[in-house]
Amino acid sequence: LGIELTEKGVAKDSCAHCSIVKAQQKDILKESKHKKTDIIGQRKFTDISSIKKPKNKTIQINGKRHWRLTVEEAVGLKIGSFHENKNDMVPVQAKELQQEKAERRPTRYLRMDNSGENKKLAESVNSKDYQLNITLEYTACDMPQQNAPVEVAFKTLYARAKASFKRANVPMRVQYKIFSEWIQTVTKLDGLTVVEHQGQKKTRYEHVYGKKLK
Numbered sequence: 001l002g003i004e005l006t007e008k009g010v011a012k013d014s015c016a017h018c019s020i021v022k023a024q025q026k027d028i029l030k031e032s033k034h035k036k037t038d039i040i041g042q043r044k045f046t047d048i049s050s051i052k053k054p055k056n057k058t059i060q061i062n063g064k065r066h067w068r069l070t071v072e073e074a075v076g077l078k079i080g081s082f083h084e085n086k087n088d089m090v091p092v093q094a095k096e097l098q099q100e101k102a103e104r105r106p107t108r109y110l111r112m113d114n115s116g117e118n119k120k121l122a123e124s125v126n127s128k129d130y131q132l133n134i135t136l137e138y139t140a141c142d143m144p145q146q147n148a149p150v151e152v153a154f155k156t157l158y159a160r161a162k163a164s165f166k167r168a169n170v171p172m173r174v175q176y177k178i179f180s181e182w183i184q185t186v187t188k189l190d191g192l193t194v195v196e197h198q199g200q201k202k203t204r205y206e207h208v209y210g211k212k213l214k
Contacts, residue, residue: 037073038198040208041105045150046070046093046112046121048086049158054176061176067183068093069157071149075197077204078153080187082180086117094124097132105208111137111147161186188213 037043051065064082068089071078079096083089097107110125112118125132139146161183165175175182191205191213205213 040074040197041072041100041107043073043109043111044070044107045073045147046110046118047147047150047154048089048115048117049154050086051176051179054172056172059173059176062178062180064180067154067180069150069153069187070096071153072204072208073149075195075204075207076149076153076193077191077208078157078187080157080184082184086115087120089117090121090124093121094130094132097125097134098130101132107132107134109135109137111139113147114138157183157186157190160190 047069049067049069051061051067053061053065062082063084066083066086066089067080068083068086069078069080070093081089081092083092097110100107110122112121122136124130125134126136144151161179164186165182170178192203194201194203195207197207200207203213205211
C-alpha cells in the first residue's frame with residue numbers, strides 16, 4: 001500500500017471528516033479463506049506500508065515513513081512501528097516475537113508476502129539467535145486477501161488517523177512531521193476496542209496481556 005496524506009475541504013459537521021476519508025479509500029477484499037484460530041497469539045499477519053512523499057517539495061516529511069503493522073488473529077490486536085528503512089523492522093519484530101514466547105504466547109504461524117525485508121525477518125526469527133520455530137506462511141503474488149487482516153487494518157487505522165487530522169484541523173506541514181506518533185496513538189486506541197473471545201468480553205489488549213493498557 002502506498003499511503004499519501006492529502007488535504008481537501010471538509011464540512012463543519014464532525015461526521016463529515018470520516019465520510020470524506022471513507023470516500024477516498026480504495027476497495028480491498030476483507031476476507032481470507034482459511035480457518036481462524038481461537039488461540040491468542042498463535043497466528044499473526046504482518047506487512048509494511050510506506051507514507052508517500054508529499055508532492056509539495058517545500059513540505060518536509062518524517063524520515064520514519066515505513067509503517068510495519070502486525071495483527072494478532074484471534075482478537076485482532078495490532079502492533080505497529082515506523083522505520084527509516086524497511087529492513088529496520090526485522091530486529092524490532094523479532095524481539096517482539098521473542099518476548100511473546102517468553103510470556104507463554106508463542107507465535108506458531110506468521111503470514112506475510114515474500115518481499116526482501118520479510119525474507120530477512122524469516123531468517124532472523126528461526127536463526128540460532130532467536131530459535132522461535134515459527135512456520136512462515138507466504139502469500140501468493142497479487143493476492144492481498146490472503147493477508148486480509150493486516151491489509152484491512154492498514155486501511156482502517158490510516159482512515160481514523162486521517163479523519164482525526166481533519167477534525168483537529170492539523171496543518172498539512174505538521175501532519176507530515178507527526179504522522180508516525182499520531183498513527184501509533186490510533187493503533188493503541190484500537191487495542192481498547194471491546195471484543196468477545198471464548199465467551200468473555202474484554203478489550204483486545206486485556207485478552208492478550210491479561211491487564212489493562214496504561
